[in-house]
Amino acid sequence: MGEELKVKDGQVVSMEYTLKVDGEITDSSEGREPLEFVHGAGNIIPGLEREMTGMAVGESKDVLVAAADGYGEEDEKAFMDVPRDQFPEEIPMKVGTELQVQNQAGQPMYARIDMVGDKSVRLDFNHPLAGRDLHFSVKVVGLREATDEEKEHGHVHGPGHGH
Numbered sequence: 292m293g294e295e296l297k298v299k300d301g302q303v304v305s306m307e308y309t310l311k312v313d314g315e316i317t318d319s320s321e322g323r324e325p326l327e328f329v330h331g332a333g334n335i336i337p338g339l340e341r342e343m344t345g346m347a348v349g350e351s352k353d354v355l356v357a358a359a360d361g362y363g364e365e366d367e368k369a370f371m372d373v374p375r376d377q378f379p380e381e382i383p384m385k386v387g388t389e390l391q392v393q394n395q396a397g398q399p400m401y402a403r404i405d406m407v408g409d410k411s412v413r414l415d416f417n418h419p420l421a422g423r424d425l426h427f428s429v430k431v432v433g434l435r436e437a438t439d440e441e442k443e444h445g446h447v448h449g450p451g452h453g454h
C-alpha cells in the first residue's frame with residue numbers, strides 16, 4: 292500500500308478555490324480548470340501556502356489570511372498626485388478607474404484612481420488587495436510529485452505552459 296499523499300514542498304497541487312474579501316467573491320476557480328502550483332515555490336501567497344501544508348486530496352478548508360500574510364499592508368507612500376492635464380481624455384476621471392502607467396524606467400505599473408481633485412488626480416499604486424484580509428475556501432483536487440524541471444523552475448509545466 293502506498294503512503295497517502297499530503298501537500299508538501301515539491302508537489303504539484305491542483306486546487307479549487309474561492310476568494311472572498313469583505314464577504315464578496317473576488318476570485319474563484321469555478322467554471323475553470325483547477326489552479327495548479329508547485330508547493331513551497333512561492334507560487335501562491337505565503338499565508339495560504341502554509342495553511343495548505345498537510346492537506347490530502349479531496350480535503351477542503353477555509354483559510355483566513357491576514358493582510359500581512361497576503362498582499363501586504365497598504366503602503367502610504369504608494370500614492371502619487373498627478374496633474375489632471377497629464378491624463379489622456381479617454382481615461383474616465385472616476386475613483387476606482389484602473390490604468391497602466393509607465394515609471395521613469397519605462398516599465399508598466401498598475402494604478403487606480405484614488406481621488407479626483409480640481410487640478411490633480413491621486414493615483415494609488417498598491418495592489419488592489421493590499422491591506423485586506425483574504426478569506427479562501429480551498430479544496431485539493433489533485434496531487435503529484437513535481438518533475439525535477441518543475442522544481443528547478445519553481446512553476447508547473449504542462450498543457451498551456453509550453454516550455
Ligand code: ZN
Nearest residue numbers: 444446448454
Ligand atoms: Zn519552466
